[in-house]
Amino acid sequence: MNIDALDLDALTELFNIGLHRAASSLSELAGQRIIVDLPQLWVTPIEEMHGRLERIMVGELATVHQIFKGRMTGDAVLVLEYDSATRLADLLTQGGVALDGRLDQSAREVLAEVGNVILSSCLSVFGDMLKVSVTFSVPRMHVESLEGLLRSLVIEQGDVRIALLAATRFRLTEQEVAGYLIIGLGLTSLTLINGALEARARE
């Protein structure tokens, strides 16, 4: 299939449903109203990711990877710039972590859970739509460079590697923190998604 054939509006809608679920879970966890919305979505070959991302992701990145398996396989990653990550952890825990402005162990655990909630929510929506079960690995939290992040994406070998790149925005206590979701998958999985989207559109 051709990437251009993907229905971006339908994909955006799926992400929005997933992020809405994630926001509900996060609000419950943190005891405060949290909105996670999706300003923009791109679909791009992995090889073109670096050029696209190097302008918007600067310096060290805090990432949460979660590999998913089933009929749909790939690597989902929540990406935050380092400062955004400390700010988000600080806001979510109301000053409970990142006391010295660094991602201490507690802050990393908080972000791992946040990443887990968001990635699982989004991937579950895809799984529900495809009517297939998707299983998730234990999330890994890293501080890495953009190059390191792109190198570490786990996608099926021998397949054309595609990324769904979603810009996100966490809004809480009148503040905003920008982040990104990258769902790296093979063309096989993407074709599956596209087929399900088309079937959904025909219903």
Place this chain on the structure above:
Amino acid sequence: MKARPDVPSIGAAASPLLQELGDVLELGVLTLDRSLVVRGCNRWLAMAIGVADTELIGRSIFDIFDGLAGSPAEQAFRRALNGVTTVWSQQFHGFLLPLPAPPGHESFERMQQSARIAPVMREGEVDGVLALVQDVTERVAREQALRRALQAAEVASQAKSDFLAAMSHELRTPLGAIVGYMELLLGDMVGALEPLQRSYLGRVRAAARHLITIIEEILSFSRLEAGKQPIYLEDADAAELARDAKELFEPQATEKGLALVLDLPSTVVPLRTDKTKLRQILINLLGNAVKFTDTGRVSLELNAVNDRVVFRVRDTGSGITATDAARIFDPFTQVDQSLKRVKGGTGLGLPVSQRLSRLLEGDLTVDSVVGEGTTFTLSLPVVISARSGALPESPRATPIAGAPAGS
């Protein structure tokens, strides 16, 4: 391998190696079947539960732990049965399993834990649940102690700033009266003075004025530290502010034989900012340059670059090393302490200037070469964004942050 009921194991199907590994881990390993019945647990967890010799295996998790039914922990176990892995951070949950607090941490009702709850897969199907539980009580206790220490330090710092602000204000008021009466005496308002009297009174007035300058610096610094510096926005011409600042130091520069040079664009350079604070920064920078330059020149350049206005104050003074440049904006620091004695000053001028520049959403940086001179670069936005708060209506000037002026 079959698990013996009196020795907890991580699971009946676990290999001997896995079994040994589980027993040396400093974290809890718990495996449950699809009915949430304990299939196995490692030595660490059995000891933490305190029932090492009892039969955990084969018992429902809800029988072992009161209050687990209906809790978020049960939801996490059930999510795992649907193939979903859950990260469990102490910050949001406190603990996964209601285990007693470890010795020495009795102030916690329960052992504080972070955990991972994951599905156990067998032949592509979810066969059970694996929970890894880590005791983070010690770390949480350390973080709580650190937070208390930070809060205490912040309270102390605030008290210091408040004290400095109040004391400086109290000192400045009588000094104003002293200088005022000196002016009256030196102006022959109460009769003609003898030359020696005039000379002595002139020295007293100079000393009092110097003292006022020092107190003003401390007052500015303490207000900035206490977050009590309001911003008043006005439309301004950066070139005009630069010319005004230069004029102030012309007499001093001429007296020292220094060339004081302005390099400005030929047009008006409009900006919207707090004029008083910008003027204070320029006066600090030019004043320092003239004070610490013995020969050569001091220049003030102005450039408009995109949406920024950039001022540069260059001098041909002795320059400073990179190490000194790195701490030049630290309060109460004067690079060469011997200069402090000769030239005077509190060492607060540059820290105040940098804090003011940040208040104006700009930045102040320094470049210096020993033996050649120093350049201070002040970069400000053409329009301040008012991110600090709402903009009350005012036809002339618009305060956007902090307490009212004069507080």
